[in-house]
Amino acid sequence: xxxxxxxxxxxxxxxxxxxxxxxxxxxxxxxxxxxxxxxxxxxxxxxxxxxxxxxxxxxxxxxxxxxxxxxxxxxxxxxxxxxxxxxxxxxxxxxxxxxxxxxxxxxxxxxxxxxxxxxxxxxxxxxxxxxxxxxxxxxxxxxxxxxxxxxxxxxxxxxxxxxxxxxxxxxxxxxxxxxxxxxxxxxxxxxxxxxxxxxxxxxxxxxxxxxxxxxxxxxxxxxxxxxxxxxxxxxxxxxxxxxxxxxxxxxxxxxxxxxxxxxxxxxxxxxxxxxxxxxxxxxxxxxxxxxxxxxxxxxxxxxxxxxxxxxxxxxxxxxxxxxxxxxxxxxxxxxxxxxxxxxxxxxxxxxxxxxxxxxxxxxxxxxxxxxxxxxxxxxxxxxxxxxxxxxxxxxxxxxxxxxxxxxxxxxxxxxxxxxxxxxxxxxxxxxxxxxxxxxxxxxxxxxxxxxxxxxxxxxxxxxxxxxxxxxxxxxxxx
Amino acid sequence: xxxxxxxxxxxxxxxxxxxxxxxxxxxxxxxxxxxxxxxxxxxxxxxxxxxxxxxxxxxxxxxxxxxxxxxxxxxxxxxxxxxxxxxxxxxxxxxxxxxxxxxxxxxxxxxxxxxxxxxxxxxxxxxxxxxxxxxxxxxxxxxxxxxxxxxxxxxxxxxxxxxxxxxxxxxxxxxxxxxxxxxxxxxxxxxxxxxxxxxxxxxxxxxxxxxxxxxxxxxxxxxxxxxxxxxxxxxxxxxxxxxxxxxxxxxxxxxxxxxxxxxxxxxxxxxxxxxxxxxxxxxxxxxxxxxxxxxxxxxxxxxxxxxxxxxxxxxxxxxxxxxxxxxxxxxxxxxxxxxxxxxxxxxxxxxxxxxxxxxxxxxxxxxxxxxxxxxxxxxxxxxxxxxxxxxxxxxxxxxxxxxxxxxxxxxxxxxxxxxxxxxxxxxxxxxxxxxxxxxxxxxxxxxxxxxxxxxxxxxxxxxxxxxxxxxxxxxxxx
Numbered sequence: 001x002x003x004x005x006x007x008x009x010x011x012x013x014x015x016x017x018x019x020x021x022x023x024x025x026x027x028x029x030x031x032x033x034x035x036x037x038x039x040x041x042x043x044x045x046x047x048x049x050x051x052x053x054x055x056x057x058x059x060x061x062x063x064x065x066x067x068x069x070x071x072x073x074x075x076x077x078x079x080x081x082x083x084x085x086x087x088x089x090x091x092x093x094x095x096x097x098x099x100x101x102x103x104x105x106x107x108x109x110x111x112x113x114x115x116x117x118x119x120x121x122x123x124x125x126x127x128x129x130x131x132x133x134x135x136x137x138x139x140x141x142x143x144x145x146x147x148x149x150x151x152x153x154x155x156x157x158x159x160x161x162x163x164x165x166x167x168x169x170x171x172x173x174x175x176x177x178x179x180x181x182x183x184x185x186x187x188x189x190x191x192x193x194x195x196x197x198x199x200x201x202x203x204x205x206x207x208x209x210x211x212x213x214x215x216x217x218x219x220x221x222x223x224x225x226x227x228x229x230x231x232x233x234x235x236x237x238x239x240x241x242x243x244x245x246x247x248x249x250x251x252x253x254x255x256x257x258x259x260x261x262x263x264x265x266x267x268x269x270x271x272x273x274x275x276x277x278x279x280x281x282x283x284x285x286x287x288x289x290x291x292x293x294x295x296x297x298x299x300x301x302x303x304x305x306x307x308x309x310x311x312x313x314x315x316x317x318x319x320x321x322x323x324x325x326x327x328x329x330x331x332x333x334x335x336x337x338x339x340x341x342x343x344x345x346x347x348x349x350x351x352x353x354x355x356x357x358x359x360x361x362x363x364x365x366x367x368x369x370x371x372x373x374x375x376x377x378x379x380x381x382x383x384x385x386x387x388x389x390x391x392x393x394x395x396x397x398x399x400x401x402x403x404x405x406x407x408x409x410x411x412x413x414x415x416x417x418x419x420x421x422x423x424x425x426x427x428x429x430x431x432x433x434x435x436x437x438x439x440x441x442x443x444x445x446x447x448x449x450x451x452x453x454x455x456x457x458x459x460x461x462x463x464x465x466x467x468x469x470x471x472x473x474x475x476x477x478x
Numbered sequence: 479x480x481x482x483x484x485x486x487x488x489x490x491x492x493x494x495x496x497x498x499x500x501x502x503x504x505x506x507x508x509x510x511x512x513x514x515x516x517x518x519x520x521x522x523x524x525x526x527x528x529x530x531x532x533x534x535x536x537x538x539x540x541x542x543x544x545x546x547x548x549x550x551x552x553x554x555x556x557x558x559x560x561x562x563x564x565x566x567x568x569x570x571x572x573x574x575x576x577x578x579x580x581x582x583x584x585x586x587x588x589x590x591x592x593x594x595x596x597x598x599x600x601x602x603x604x605x606x607x608x609x610x611x612x613x614x615x616x617x618x619x620x621x622x623x624x625x626x627x628x629x630x631x632x633x634x635x636x637x638x639x640x641x642x643x644x645x646x647x648x649x650x651x652x653x654x655x656x657x658x659x660x661x662x663x664x665x666x667x668x669x670x671x672x673x674x675x676x677x678x679x680x681x682x683x684x685x686x687x688x689x690x691x692x693x694x695x696x697x698x699x700x701x702x703x704x705x706x707x708x709x710x711x712x713x714x715x716x717x718x719x720x721x722x723x724x725x726x727x728x729x730x731x732x733x734x735x736x737x738x739x740x741x742x743x744x745x746x747x748x749x750x751x752x753x754x755x756x757x758x759x760x761x762x763x764x765x766x767x768x769x770x771x772x773x774x775x776x777x778x779x780x781x782x783x784x785x786x787x788x789x790x791x792x793x794x795x796x797x798x799x800x801x802x803x804x805x806x807x808x809x810x811x812x813x814x815x816x817x818x819x820x821x822x823x824x825x826x827x828x829x830x831x832x833x834x835x836x837x838x839x840x841x842x843x844x845x846x847x848x849x850x851x852x853x854x855x856x857x858x859x860x861x862x863x864x865x866x867x868x869x870x871x872x873x874x875x876x877x878x879x880x881x882x883x884x885x886x887x888x889x890x891x892x893x894x895x896x897x898x899x900x901x902x903x904x905x906x907x908x909x910x911x912x913x914x915x916x917x918x919x920x921x922x923x924x925x926x927x928x929x930x931x932x933x934x935x936x937x938x939x940x941x942x943x944x945x946x947x948x949x950x951x952x953x954x955x956x
Contacts, residue, residue: 060717063594070593115548116541116771119910207685208770208910232913236771239538239914292686293594293714432597432686435710436717 029379030386034460037315038386038453044311045390045449052441055303055362057082058286059295059436066290067330068100068261075286079266079302079327086310088268088325096340098330100261101125103290104254108198108227111135113245116236120198120227121210121291122255123182124333127223133252134159134196134225140241144181144188156193159249160185161200161229161237168204171394172360172422175429178202179213186226187218197226198249200234205427208232212289213430214333225253263287263329265337270313272459274320279348280458281324281355281413282309282451283404285331292434296425300439300447301358302327308452312459319459321353328404331359335478338404342411349411353464356416357402358451361429363421364443365450367394371401372414373466380465383457387418390446394419403478410475412467418450507857508864512938515793516864516931522789523868523927530919533781533840535560536764537773537914544768545808546578546739553764557744557780557805564788566746566803574818576808578739579603581768582732586676586705589613591723594714598676598705599688599769600733601660602811605701611730612637612674612703618719622659622666634671637727638663639678639707639715646682649872650838650900653907656680657691664704665696675704676727678712683905686710690767691908692811703731741765741807743815748791750937752798757826758936759802759833759891760787760929761882763809770912774903778917779836780805786930790937797937799831806882809837813956816882820889827889831942834894835880836929839907841899842921843928845872849879850892851944858943861935865896868924868931872897881956888953890945896928 030038061078065071076093083091101124108118122128139158141147147160162181167174179202186197201211210228217223229237241247266286272278284301288294309323329337342349354372368384370376377397384395400406401415409415421443428434458464508516539556543549554571561569579602586596600606617636619625625638640659645652657680664675679689688706695701707715719725744764750756762779766772787801807815820827832850846862848854855875862873878884879893887893899921906912936942 056717060594060714060721061592063592074592114539114541114552116538206911206913206915208687208913209685232771232911232915235915236538236913239534243538293710433684433710435684435686435713437684437710437713 026378028382029461030382030457034457038456041311041452041456042386042390042449044452045446049307049311049445049448051303051307051444051448052439054082054306055295055299055439056436058299058302059293063293064290065286065288065294067098067263067287067333068258069290072263072287076264076266079286082306083266083268083325086306087313089271090267090269093264093266094340094344096263096265096329096337097260098263098336099334100258101333102256102258104128104256106253107133108249108251110240111250112248113240113243118233118249118251119208119210119230120233120251121212122253123215123226123228124212124289125215126226126253126255128253128255129225129251133250135248135250136195138237138247138249140237144184147188150192152192155189158194159196159198160189160194161198163200163234163238165200166202166204166426168423170421170423171419172425174204175202175426182213183216186215186224187221190222190224194224196224196251199228201228201231203231203426203429203431206231207433209431209433211430212291227251227253265329265341266327268325270309270318270323272321273318276322277351278321279324279352280321280455281326281352281405282455283326283328283355283357283402285337285359285404286327287330287332289332289430291430291432293436294434295436296361296434296438297429298359300362300444304358304444304448304451307448308455311452312456319456321459323455323459331404335403338407342407349408349413352408352411352413354414354416354458355401355405355408356451356454357405358418358447359402360420360422361425362439362444363423363425364391365418365447366392366421367419369396369399369419370416371397371399371468373469376414376465379461383454386453387450390450392419400476406478407475409468409473412473414465414467416454418447420447504856506860507939508860508935512935516934519789519930519934520864520868520927522930523924527785527789527923527926529781529785529922529926530917532560532784533773533777533917534914536777536780537771541771542768543764543766543772545576545741545765545811546736547768550741550765554742554744557764560784561744561746561803565791567749568745568747571742571744572818572822574741574743574807574815575738576741576814577812578736579811580734580736582606582734584731585611586727586729588718589728590726591718591721596711596727596729597686597688597708598711598729599690600731601704601706602690602692604693604704604731604733606731606733607703607729611728613726613728614673616715616725616727618715622662625666628670630670633667636672637674637676638667638672639676641678641712641716643678644680644682644904646901648899648901649897650903652682653680653904660691661694664693664702665699668700668702672702674702674729677706679706679709681709681904681907681909684709685911687909687911689908690769705729705731743807743819744805746803748787748796748801750799751796754800755829756799757802757830758799758933759804759830759883760933761804761806761833761835761880763815763837763882764805765808765810767810767908769908769910771914773912773914774839774916775907775912776837778840778922782836782922782926782929785926786933789930790934797934799937801933801937809882813881816885820885827886827891830886830891832892832894832936833879833883833886834929834932835883836896836925837880838898838900839903840917840922841901841903842869843896843925844870844899845897847874847877847897848894849875849877849946851947854892854943857939861932864931865928868928870897878954884956885953887946887951890951892943892945894932896925898925
């Protein structure tokens with residue numbers, strides 16, 4: 001009895017609980033005809049899709065596309081042209097004002113105990129150094145906590161080297177454990193009088209390709225320059241530090257804050273038949289960091305959502321709700337695109353029945369994560385079961401769906417994402433190595449099929465997901 | 479009978495042939511006491527050696543060390559100090575005049591059909607471009623042969639892009655197949671009127687780290703600038719070329735030929751007891767390309783030969799012949815160090831009973847290659863059998879022993895090398911990624927033990943290897 005009750009509580013849907021307590025199997029939430037079409041969409045994951053073709057188009061046409069860059073503009077034009085050419089309706093760009101930060105000259109050298117060149121990259125949003133650079137003794141710490149235990153006298157005037165290694169995991173959990181050093185290290189060090197910060201790259205590779213990514217300066221704390229060292233260069237500093245002689249580094253960052261730049265979210269719809277005013281939102285982000293070509297982050301996701309929607313649009317009978325694709329601007333350094341969509345579409349958000357973001361690279365699908373009201377679980381489980389043949393059944397009722405759609409939680413929009421194998425994603429993430437060859441077309445096909453199945457079902461079922469309850473409508477930190 | 483004869487011919491040693499034809503097992507060439515000590519040296523490969531410690535010392539103290547660079551000088555000082563501190567005799571530097579080539583500013587961009595940054599590196603010895611760079615339409619060819627089939631009118635004024643992929647193989651054979659494009663591509667293209675050359679990196683990785691390496695300009699042909707693109711950048715050019723629109727590239731190389739620089743071979747001996755005038759030469763090269771830290775190429779080999787000799791020097795009874803370690807200068811861009819040793823030691827070369835070079839990275843040993851007179855084979859086979867527990871029995875009677883010792887063939891010096899698993903070597907070779915973390919200490923320990931066993935036996939056996947016959951004394955091209 002306890003076991004049945006526990007199961008019932010997990011499932012959490014009153015009707016289903018009642019049915020199970022009566023010994024009945026609840027009726028499936030997905031109708032047979034919907035299931036049949038969803039299964040045919042699933043097969044596309046094995047026969048091949050055009051997702052990597054769209055990803056390639058974005059990469060090869062626009063290249064790196066940080067907000068305000070020429071590539072950003074090229075990507076907007078590419079997005080509009082591509083969605084139009086594929087027959088999307090309502091194709092348009094929505095203006096977004098985003099941070100405009102620009103990388104400049106970057107040099108780094110160990111000056112003592114032995115001269116060595118360092119491969120480094122400014123963290124996004126960092127202030128630059130003086131033109132002649134910055135030279136100081138290095139203080140190595142393993143974590144934010146270890147820094148906090150230092151006396152101000154030990155830190156003042158130093159370059160703090162955060163030497164925290166990211167753990168490789170299939171689900172990317174190591175990223176969340178390590179990234180706070182990148183986001184918060186500079187201000188924490190500055191509070192204790194540091195003059196600069198170097199971090200070990202938040203990445204799992206051993207290439208000479210540093211991983212950039214945003215930092216956040218705290219209000220009222222001096223802004224000091226901060227850069228990521230490639231992992232081999234962090235290894236070098238670590239080894240040289242162990243020689244027991246003074247360790248000094250000189251580095252130059254020419255990066256600049258240029259205020260705000262105009263960019264855009266690019267939108268296109270596959271209109272529903274019957275309830276076109278209800279929307280299933282599929283998001284990928286159009287912008288990218290500047291070091292690489294933004295292939296896995298996130299041309300891959302753009303390719304996935306465009307192709308998933310295109311496949312649904314090509315069905316002989318479209319689902320009842322509208323599938324909307326959004327190619328979001330400014331995910332990487334500001335989340336201004338996601339914020340703008342949430343603000344500009346506030347009136348429409350109660351009619352957003354689901355939102356899904358694809359932004360974890362091009363690895364094979366391993367499952368599904370969801371954030372909705374508890375009675376959504378039986379439908380989620382049925383969708384997850386539909387997706388399982390594509391490669392995984394790791395279903396988790398956690399997650400914000402993705403950075404760009406995370407603010408939709410404020411309107412209770414049910415949020416989803418396809419879980420992917422990210423064991424190699426953080427080898428290339430935010431580096432020069434994020435290039436098109438890193439996309440595995442077969443894996444991307446499967447992710448695309450998973451997204452198409454999800455979107456088709458979400459747009460077809462009579463009763464959409466229960467919305468996120470009011471008490472859980474909190475935007476997580478990114 | 480034919481089979482026995484064939485076997486006898488393969489073995490090639492008259493005494494052994496006679497013995498086998500008489501149905502006798504020939505007496506082993508290695509005495510039991512020598513074998514026992516060789517086996518104890520072999521065990522060091524599993525209990526651990528200090529080879530990677532010496533490799534680390536060279537890398538961390540000197541960093542990149544192309545001839546004429548500050549790192550080159552630091553590496554000479556490090557070599558002398560290290561060999562002295564380890565108790566080597568006759569430690570000294572021998573002057574070498576070597577090419578002095580220096581990399582400068584390097585930029586590259588696709589300018590049409592879509593702008594992209596290119597990651598490239600000048601090939602060693604390349605002339606620079608004008609300060610404003612060089613811009614031209616790109617002509618892609620798959621090989622030297624494909625270029626040769628082109629008409630001059632198709633090539634004139636173009637940048638020729640050699641898009642030949644290196645094959646990954648455990649023994650590194652793909653390198654030899656591909657590297658002629660790097661060495662000869664520039665002059666072949668210049669003869670047809672090309673203004674510049676870009677090659678796909680001769681490497682097996684997919685990192686944004688181009689592979690440098692020497693080119694050779696032909697006499698009387700205009701010298702045109704030549705650079706290697708990283709493999710992902712070569713992929714990009716290949717894809718953009720397929721769009722069918724004009725493909726244009728601009729690149730700038732600031733590299734310069736500075737004439738000759740003084741560098742050195744560093745030498746140290748473990749003197750033999752009994753026949754110290756006879757020498758077993760163990761070579762690694764002290765110089766490195768400038769992009770990385772020269773860890774696998776060839777601090778690893780320096781660590782191996784230093785440690786192998788040190789282990790033999792630490793035995794309670796040294797072998798009868800001298801073990802000489804040479805840390806050769808200027809392997810990478812000129813082979814001036816190897817040439818100087820052969821010229822300076824000409825009188826002594828008839829007393830060099832064997833030479834071995836370690837210059838294939840830090841992968842595990844897989845066998846052995848040899849080049850000596852045919853009657854050496856039984857002894858070679860016995861040594862190979864001794865080495866087999868370290869990981870391989872791929873014995874080949876081919877090879878020049880290594881670039882630095884290849885000229886010793888002129889004096890008939892028997893040449894050897896330990897074969898290694900090079901399946902990842904060409905991911906990092908001649909790139910910024912050649913850093914200390916790429917050395918696997920356990921694999922290097924095994925290579926070291928193999929070299930120590932070889933050197934100990936070569937320095938101990940009553941009858942050394944038959945010398946290379948006069949008709950085979952030809953220096954191969956490197």
